[in-house]
Every structure is written in C-alpha cells, then in structure tokens.
Amino acid sequence: MRGVGKVLRLLRAARLAAPDDPRRLLGRIHDTCQRLERALGTPVVLHLRSRPRLRFRAWTETGIEEVEDVAEVVEEIDAYWIRRHGGLLPLRIPRDRIVRTSTERETRFEVLHIERAEPSQRTGT
Secondary structure: OOOHHHHHHHHHHOOOOOOOOHHHHOOOHHHHHHHHHOOOOOOEEEEEEEEEEEEEEEEEOOEEEEEEEEEEEEEOOOEEEEEEOOOOOOEEEEHHHEEEEEEEEEEEEEEEEEEEOOHHHOOOO
16 A cells, blocks of 8 residues: 555645545556646645665676665675664675675655645745
8 A cells, every 4th residue: 555645645635535445546546646636736745754775786706796775884804794774684795705896875755744835834926
C-alpha cells in the first residue's frame, strides 16, 4: 500500500472525499489520478524530512561489489568495513582485492505531513 497514504493525505488536505476502502486505489492509476486532479490548485504545505542514502561500490579483479543502504565506510590498512542500516552485519572487503572504490550519496525526501495551506502560508498570490 505504498503511496496510498500520501494520496489520502492530499485528498484530505484538499477536502475531497476518499474512498471508503483505500485499497480500492491500488492498481487503479486512472481512477486515482482523476481523484487527485480535483485537488489541483489547492495550496498545501508539505512537511518533509531528508533521507540521505549511501551506496558503496568496489571494483575488484573479479567484478563489481555494490552495497546499498550504507551507514558508514571505515577504511583500514587491510580492508574496508561497511556498516549498513537496519542492523545488518558489517561487511569486510579486503583491500588487496580492490582496484578502486566510490561512494555515492543520494538524498530522498520523506513526506511527514500534508496539510491545507492557510492564507498566510500561500505564496505567489
């Protein structure tokens, strides 16, 4: 039901009726878009939180090792230790196997709250 909550919050902020059973929105893109189109022009305020994510990539003589959801990369003399989010065990990649490395940072935004904008919060009017 990923994303259904955001649709429901937008409908609520626009003061539009949501379906009795929100699961009816799943897989019905056309119907969901029609509902959301009625909210066009309604000023809303989004409360967001940035969610940075790291990805570690190591090129070795046998291929490329890629690790998602990295919390921290610790470089030691003989190895790289990669700590991951979610309580997963750290990975150890020996330095003598690595030709080169890269770490990429991607920032996504999580919608925490959606509300109808008050007249004092509206811009461009």
